[in-house]
Amino acid sequence: MKTRLPLLAAACALALAACGNDTAPATPDTTTPADTTAVDTAPVDTAPATPPDATAPAADTAATDTPAAAPAGGDKPAATVANCSTEIEGNDAMQFNVGSITVPSSCTEFTINLKHVGQMPVAAMxxxxxxxxxxxxxxxxxxxxxxxxxxDYVPADDARVIAHTELVGGGETTSVTFPVSAIQGDGPYEFFCSFPGHWAVMRGSIAVG
Incomplete structure (x- = not known):
């Protein structure tokens, strides 16, 4: 009996030691998920929220906000010229029927004939x-x-005026003749109606060609 007791005590000690070895790995296993979580949450992908090219379209839009100046005469046709003269028309819609006049370089003088094809009186239109x-x-x-x-809504004796007709109303005609050399200096040159409010839209280019 005395011999068995020490053997039983030794067996229990070995069993306890074995149980202690079985629980040891539990400690490192609990730290592994913590490491994995730290790796998974590390990347932060918020930088692309403000793309570097976001301001580029704004610059392009601003560039198109400034329209180009409209040319004299717009898209109206050129006047028909023959024998160093031409005829142009004005109407009650405050428009000339042509947008440009090309004077032949062979002409020494040039005549512009104006026909008012409207019906309104001279004081109104x-x-x-x-x-x-x-x-x-x-x-x-x-x-x-x-x-x-x-x-005629033209300043008297104004050196800036190369030539001008008188003012006419609906159904009337008038004309003016001037030396071609007067429009061969530093230009560009224009023809226009000086009636108040008309000169901004009733205009066109005139040049020697």
Missing amino acids: GHNVVVSKAADREAIASAGMAAGVDG
Whole structure:
């Protein structure tokens, strides 16, 4: 009996030791998920929220906000020229029927015939033709307002005015002849109606060609 007791005690000790070895791996197993979680949450993909090219379309839009200046005469056809003269028409819709006049270089003088094809009277919808440098058009028209209908809305003795017709109403015609050399200097040159409010839209280019 005395011999068996020590053997039983030794067996129990070995069993306890074995149980202790079985529980040891539990400690490292519990730390592994923590490591995995740390790796999974590490990347942060918020940087692309503000793309570097986001401002590019704004720059393109701003560039198109400034329209180009409209050419004199717009898309109206060129005047028909024959024998160093041409005829143009003005109407009650405040329009010329042509947008440009090309004067032949062989001409020494040139005549513009104006026909008012509307019906309104001269005081309400009068038209004339004034020839000047394009840069002087607005200033001439502004100064001509003081001349009134009787003065054809053209400032008297203004050196900037190359030529002008009288003011006519519906159904009337008029004309003006001027030396071609007067439009061969520094241009560009234009023809326009100086009636108040008309000069901004009733205009076209005139040049020697």
